[in-house]
Amino acid sequence: MTPAPTPSRSADSTRRPFTLYAAGGRVYVSNVRNKLIDLGRIESAEGGIGYLLDGEGPGAKGFADTPAALRDITKRITFLYLDGQFTAQADLRDSAESRLDGADPLHFELDELGPGEPATDPDA
Numbered sequence: 001m002t003p004a005p006t007p008s009r010s011a012d013s014t015r016r017p018f019t020l021y022a023a024g025g026r027v028y029v030s031n032v033r034n035k036l037i038d039l040g041r042i043e044s045a046e047g048g049i050g051y052l053l054d055g056e057g058p059g060a061k062g063f064a065d066t067p068a069a070l071r072d073i074t075k076r077i078t079f080l081y082l083d084g085q086f087t088a089q090a091d092l093r094d095s096a097e098s099r100l101d102g103a104d105p106l107h108f109e110l111d112e113l114g115p116g117e118p119a120t121d122p123d124a
């Protein structure tokens with residue numbers, strides 16, 4: 001498993017690095033601590049590659065290839081969704097690592113703050 005990149009931003013940055021993988025019909029994600037969790041399904045479907053993420057996560061289909069589907073996932077998930085998944089799920093690093101051999105990693109970042117949210121509490 002390829003380790004997640006180390007953040008190179010200033011301490012006040014709210015962006016966090018993650019890495020997506022597709023292997024064995026599943027989508028996996030790891031965080032900066034290299035915790036690995038299963039996010040849901042990815043499979044060939046009529047009209048292309050499709051995915052459906054667990055825990056009320058997004059789903060889509062019709063992608064030309066797996067990398068395109070993974071790139072779409074990075075645009076549709078939020079930090080809060082991933083944070084909840086990392087909190088709820090056990091680390092699969094030891095049990096799934098061999099299944100990730102040969103899986104191309106897709107490194108991406110998400111902002112802890114949602115669009116338009118202030119970086120500080122206005123009431124503080």
